[in-house]
Amino acid sequence: DAQKEGYDHYMLKEIHEQPMALRRALRGRIDAGIEVPAWLLDHPDGVPVRFVACGTSYHAALYAVELLQKRGISAQASLASEFATSPPPLVDGSVVVGVTQSGETADTLGALRRASEAGARTLAVTNVVGSTAARECDDAIFIRAGPEIGVAATKTFSSQVVTLALLAERLADADTGILQALSTVPDALQYVLDHTTAPQVARTYADASAYFFVGRGVAHSVSLEGALKLKEISYEHAEGFPAGELKHGPLALVTPETPVFAIETGDHSDRMRGTVEEVQARGAPVVAVTHPESAVAAAAETVLPIPETHPELAGLLANAQLQLLSYHTARLLDRPVDKPRNLAKSVTVE
Ligand code: G6P
Numbered sequence: 001d002a003q004k005e006g007y008d009h010y011m012l013k014e015i016h017e018q019p020m021a022l023r024r025a026l027r028g029r030i031d032a033g034i035e036v037p038a039w040l041l042d043h044p045d046g047v048p049v050r051f052v053a054c055g056t057s058y059h060a061a062l063y064a065v066e067l068l069q070k071r072g073i074s075a076q077a078s079l080a081s082e083f084a085t086s087p088p089p090l091v092d093g094s095v096v097v098g099v100t101q102s103g104e105t106a107d108t109l110g111a112l113r114r115a116s117e118a119g120a121r122t123l124a125v126t127n128v129v130g131s132t133a134a135r136e137c138d139d140a141i142f143i144r145a146g147p148e149i150g151v152a153a154t155k156t157f158s159s160q161v162v163t164l165a166l167l168a169e170r171l172a173d174a175d176t177g178i179l180q181a182l183s184t185v186p187d188a189l190q191y192v193l194d195h196t197t198a199p200q201v202a203r204t205y206a207d208a209s210a211y212f213f214v215g216r217g218v219a220h221s222v223s224l225e226g227a228l229k230l231k232e233i234s235y236e237h238a239e240g241f242p243a244g245e246l247k248h249g250p251l252a253l254v255t256p257e258t259p260v261f262a263i264e265t266g267d268h269s270d271r272m273r274g275t276v277e278e279v280q281a282r283g284a285p286v287v288a289v290t291h292p293e294s295a296v297a298a299a300a301e302t303v304l305p306i307p308e309t310h311p312e313l314a315g316l317l318a319n320a321q322l323q324l325l326s327y328h329t330a331r332l333l334d335r336p337v338d339k340p341r342n343l344a345k346s347v348t349v350e
Contacts, residue, residue, distance in 0.1 A: 003149075009337045011150035011233070015323050016193055019186040021155045024144040025162045026186070030179050034166040037139040039121045041171065043095045049171075050088065050120075051077040052111035053099040054347070056153035056228065057160060061099045062221035064164035067312060071172035080107040084350070087114055094120035099164070101148065101156040102346040103131020110350050112137060125163060127156050141167065150338045151345050152232045154323050157225060158189070161316055181310030185317075188307050192317050198324035201287055201302055205259045206332045210237040212254065212284075213322070214246060214275055215263035218315035222263050226322035233330040233340050243268075243275040256283035261322070262300065264290035265314035272296045289318040 007013035029035075043049070049068055051061035061077040068075035078088070080098075084107065090096075096115035100108045103126040112122050112133065124133035124140040127148070134140040145159035162182060169178050205211070211230055213223035223240035230238040241250050243262070254260065260279045264272045276286050276299045288300035291314075297303045304325065306317040330337050 009150065009327070011152055011154060011327055011337050014148055014150055014155045015320065015327065017146065018155045018158050018320060019190040019193070021145045021159050022162050022186045022189065024146070025159045026166070026182060029166050030183055033170050034141065034163070036141070036167060036170050037123060039138070040095055040123060044093050046074060047093055047095065048074040048076050050094065050096045050115075051075070051099055052080040052083045052096060052108055052115070053077065054080050054105050054107050056157050056225060057099040057101055057108070059221045059225040059228065060157050060160035060164060061097075062224070063161050063218050063315060064099075064168060066218045066221065067165055067168040068171065070312070071168055071176065073168070073171055078111070080105070080111040081350070083111040084114060087118070090115060090118035090120045092119045094118070095123070096120045097123045097125060098133050098137060099125045099160055100133050101127045101145075101153055101160070103128045103133035104346045104348055106348050106350045109133060109136065125160060127159070151340055151343050152229055152326070157319065158316055165312065178310055178312055181313050185309065185313055188309050188317055189320055191307050192320045195305065196321060196324050197304060198321055199328045201304060202325055202328035202332055204302065205285070205287075206329060208236070208259050209255070209257040210239070210253065211261065212250065212258055213238065213240040213261045213263065214243040215265070215315075216243050216268040216271060217265065218312060219263040219265050219268070219318065222315040222319045222322065223261070225319055226261060226263070226325070229323055229326040230329060232343060233326055233337050234333055234335055235340070236329065236333070243272060246275060246278060251278065251282065254279050254282040254284045256285070258284050259287055260284045261287045261289055261304075262296055263315070263318045264288065264294060264296040265318065266291065266294070266308075266311040269295050273299055276300060289321050
């Protein structure tokens with residue numbers, strides 16, 4: 001209990017450690033740029049940067065794919081277990097980045113080993129210096145989140161995204177303004193933690209039959225992560241979808257008993273307005289996870305507010321709101337927040 005420093009759970013403590021963890025992830029890497037291996041900086045144009053990862057780390061990889069593609073760099077993310085059974089064609093000059101908090105996840109290690117055997121260069125993006133991934137890959141970049149005890153990953157997701165954003169900017173040809181925005185993100189995240197309405201929102205929807213999360217671009221990866229977090233620790237049915245895909249099937253599940261969390265980062269406002277109307281027409285209450293003055297917030301029943309920031313980083317702030325939503329929902333349902341059933345912090349079997 002002493003190690004929880006007054007928090008009821010490690011998860012809550014780790015959510016609150018995020019501003020500090022992000023400052024550490026960024027230290028010395030904004031002005032000088034993050035150190036990236038030369039083989040990655042010089043990899044042939046058109047050869048995709050391939051990410052392999054599991055769980056929350058996969059969602060951070062999807063976030064990174066969006067950032068790289070926006071910079072004209074071809075990128076793909078694969079679930080590590082799928083990469084192992086259905087590997088993409090790899091040639092000399094291929095680059096594979098394993099995103100793994102622990103550096104010990106067997107599926108991710110397996111994918112990295114297969115990539116290496118096929119002639120690809122490998123990079124580990126990990127939290128643990130001396131982990132198997134860090135030792136076995138050609139190079140490693142550390143996310144500096146500090147130890148994470150709660151089974152549900154929280155601060156490591158944020159630290160992965162920030163580190164991968166630094167990496168994306170380093171690989172890009174032009175300055176996109178994200179570095180300046182990154183330097184303000186720890187304070188913006190602190191603001192979210194200090195002003196969250198997640199406890200009230202969790203109470204309002206604690207009897208929901210299912211929870212849906214929708215977003216576009218980086219907010220799509222956040223929708224998947226929001227749903228995963230809620231499943232993991234509350235045992236409630238939750239799913240994340242790309243907002244545009246709702247009409248191709250998931251809309252059949254939407255009812256007045258299924259709140260829809262619409263994550264809007266500032267660059268897809270009109271389309272997200274359409275999504276909000278689509279689900280409201282089926283009676284679903286909408287929680288907008290966005291800036292309180294946006295059109296999506298105005299259309300929604302409830303808002304989980306985030307301060308104005310670079311659209312590529314707004315997803316991180318939205319994610320912190322969703323972490324708190326999951327935490328408070330799990331508390332209301334009396335779940336063992338730090339040790340959810342059937343799950344392990346690090347899965348060391350394939
Ligand atoms: C387990 C954990 C997840 C985590 C995943 C990947 O399934 O329960 O929270 O996201 O492993 O872990 P890694 O250490 O590779 O990031």
